[in-house]
Amino acid sequence: MAVFDPRPALIGHRGLGKGVVHGHEENTLGSFLRAIEIGLTWVEVDVRRTADDTLVVTHQPAYTDGVFLADLTETEAKRRGTLLLGELLDALPAEIGVDLDLKSCVEDAARSRLATTAAVLAPVATREFGYRPLIVTSFDPAALAVLRDLAADVPLGLLTWIDFPVGHAVAAAAHLDVQLLAVHCGSLEPNRFEGEVQQRPLDYIVDHVHAAGREFLGWCPQPDQGRELITAGADAICINDVPTTVGAV
Numbered sequence: 001m002a003v004f005d006p007r008p009a010l011i012g013h014r015g016l017g018k019g020v021v022h023g024h025e026e027n028t029l030g031s032f033l034r035a036i037e038i039g040l041t042w043v044e045v046d047v048r049r050t051a052d053d054t055l056v057v058t059h060q061p062a063y064t065d066g067v068f069l070a071d072l073t074e075t076e077a078k079r080r081g082t083l084l085l086g087e088l089l090d091a092l093p094a095e096i097g098v099d100l101d102l103k104s105c106v107e108d109a110a111r112s113r114l115a116t117t118a119a120v121l122a123p124v125a126t127r128e129f130g131y132r133p134l135i136v137t138s139f140d141p142a143a144l145a146v147l148r149d150l151a152a153d154v155p156l157g158l159l160t161w162i163d164f165p166v167g168h169a170v171a172a173a174a175h176l177d178v179q180l181l182a183v184h185c186g187s188l189e190p191n192r193f194e195g196e197v198q199q200r201p202l203d204y205i206v207d208h209v210h211a212a213g214r215e216f217l218g219w220c221p222q223p224d225q226g227r228e229l230i231t232a233g234a235d236a237i238c239i240n241d242v243p244t245t246v247g248a249v
Contacts, residue, residue, distance in 0.1 A: 003135050003155045003179055003215055004042075004097075008229070009236040010246060011042040011099055013220060014059065017240035027057045029083055029091055035242050042097035042133070044219075044238050047085055048105065049117045050074050055085040055124060061105060070107050089128060097133030099238070100125060101159070102147075104140040114150075118143035122150035129154045137182050137217075141172070148177050155179040157217065163191040166205055174212035181209050182217040182238070185225050203232040223248030 015031025016024050016038075024031035032043050046059040054074035062068045069077060078084065092098065100121065108116045121136065125147065128134050137157035138144055144156045157180030160169040166187040173181035188205065190196040209216040210233070218229045219238035226249040229237050239245040 002235070003133070003157075004217075004235045007235045009042050009097070010040055010242075010249070011044050011097075011217075011236055011238040012036075012040045012242045013044050013238045013240050014046060015043060016242045017245075018220075021241050022243055027059060027083060029088060032088060032092065036093070036096055038242055038246060040242060040246070041095065042099060042236070043092070044099040044101055045085070045088065046101045046103060047117075047121060048103045049120055050077050053120055055121060057083040057085055057088055059103075061103070070105050085124065089124075092132070094132050097135075098128065099157075100134065100136045102136055102138040102140070102143055104138065104143050108143075113146050116143065116146055118146035119150055122147055122154075125154045126151045135180060137180065141176060144176065144178060157182050157215075159219075160184060160187065162186045163193050165194055166200070170205060170208055170212070173209065173214050178214065180215045180217055180235075182219055185218050185221040185229075188218065188225070202228055206232045206234055 012035035014026035016035050018026055024034050027046055035043055045057055047055055048058055048069055049055055050072055052073045056077055102121055104117055125136050135155040135157050136147055137159045139159045147156055156178045158173045158176055158178050159182045162184045163186045169183055188202055206216045215235040217236040218234050220240055221229055223245055226237055
């Protein structure tokens with residue numbers, strides 16, 4: 001069963017996009033709701049945990065004053081304006097798909113598998129998957145393995161970082177128990193690690209992902225690159241500056 005159907009899906013990166021977009025700060029309720037008003041049917045949500053195991057919506061592990069989220073309670077995080085994951089999910093209509101971008105933390109290294117951030121997210125993901133379209137993505141393959149054990153039916157996706165060698169990414173996703181490969185679009189063009197002569201054509205990459213039985217998501221493309229992804233058969237695109245990019249692609 002396809003994660004993204006119909007396709008290609010346009011996914012709002014942290015809501016309306018990274019940073020502040022049209023007056024809405026990333027990973028805030030207003031940003032997510034505005035993306036939906038514009039017409040998106042999927043949003044991407046960064047997920048971290050507090051010291052007392054509450055899941056919250058934020059990208060960075062620490063605030064600008066150097067205080068780490070993992071050292072704060074739910075109450076302290078809310079006092080700083082951090083959105084709770086539960087509050088966001090309650091506010092999103094059931095037909096809106098959610099890509100939960102799970103952020104592991106250094107503290108997970110000293111925890112058992114059943115106490116990691118992935119384990120805390122597992123029952124939430126299972127519940128929401130019974131209610132709405134949903135996928136959990138992560139840069140951490142170990143976290144995805146925990147989720148596969150604890151949330152067996154939830155679709156999972158491997159994220160790869162900026163300029164990560166795309167051949168490695170495609171091979172890894174093909175042999176992990178995931179439904180999706182999410183590649184940063186910097187990996188799909190000449191970059192600091194792979195020059196032009198080392199780059200396969202985009203449709204070649206997407207075709208090999210599909211041949212492995214996985215779906216393909218390109219994240220953070222420029223508008224021209226977004227159109228190329230659609231032409232190449234990408235199943236989903238995670239976009240910044242939603243108002244501008246939707247019109248462009």
